[in-house]
Amino acid sequence: MDRLALSLGGIGVGMLACIVAWVVFSRYALGVTPRWSEELPRMILVWVTFFGVISGFVRGSHFQAGIIDLLIRPGLLRRAVGWMATAASAVFLAVLFVTGWQITGFTWHHATTALNLPGGLFYLCLPIGAALSLIGLLARSGS
Numbered sequence: 001m002d003r004l005a006l007s008l009g010g011i012g013v014g015m016l017a018c019i020v021a022w023v024v025f026s027r028y029a030l031g032v033t034p035r036w037s038e039e040l041p042r043m044i045l046v047w048v049t050f051f052g053v054i055s056g057f058v059r060g061s062h063f064q065a066g067i068i069d070l071l072i073r074p075g076l077l078r079r080a081v082g083w084m085a086t087a088a089s090a091v092f093l094a095v096l097f098v099t100g101w102q103i104t105g106f107t108w109h110h111a112t113t114a115l116n117l118p119g120g121l122f123y124l125c126l127p128i129g130a131a132l133s134l135i136g137l138l139a140r141s142g143s
Contacts, residue, residue, distance in 0.1 A: 001136055002058040009051035016044045036114040043122055050129030057089070058136030086141045093134040100126025 023037040068085075072078045104127060108120030 001132060001139075002055050005051045005054040005058070005132070009048050009055065012044050012048035012051065016041055016048065019044070039112055039114040046122060047125045050125040053129050054132045054136060057093075057133040058140060060140050083141075086137065089137055090134060093130045093137065097127045097130035097134065100124075100130055 019041050023034060023041070027033045027037075068078060068081055072081060100123060104120040104123040106120075107123055108118050110119035111117065112119055112121075
């Protein structure tokens with residue numbers, strides 16, 4: 001799952017770089033700004049961000065700054081705090097999944113301005129990212 005998320009994120013970053021380069025070139029060299037110049041890069045950026053979130057949860061590096069290791073000695077208390085952090089993350093991801101699914105359903109029939117795509121495509125990354133992150137989190141904590 002981590003490799004897939006990183007690969008899709010890398011492809012998205014590459015696409016984003018090419019699109020932004022084209023928009024800058026077309027705006028300043030050709031004098032024409034593509035109609036989709038804000039909408040498409042924004043959608044790609046949002047999706048790429050959630051692919052990164054998935055990878056962070058799978059690797060166990062998300063929201064981890066090492067402060068617990070500095071403040072709490074190895075042992076039962078550190079494991080308990082780690083477990084509470086995992087539980088809090090799981091609850092957050094479950095809430096994000098449910099609310100993301102609701103927002104996606106509510107906005108799916110709204111068309112985007114420039115590309116005339118379903119508006120829910122912007123929000124679909126919420127339930128997908130949350131579900132895959134939760135799977136990665138639970139798989140990591142179970143091993």
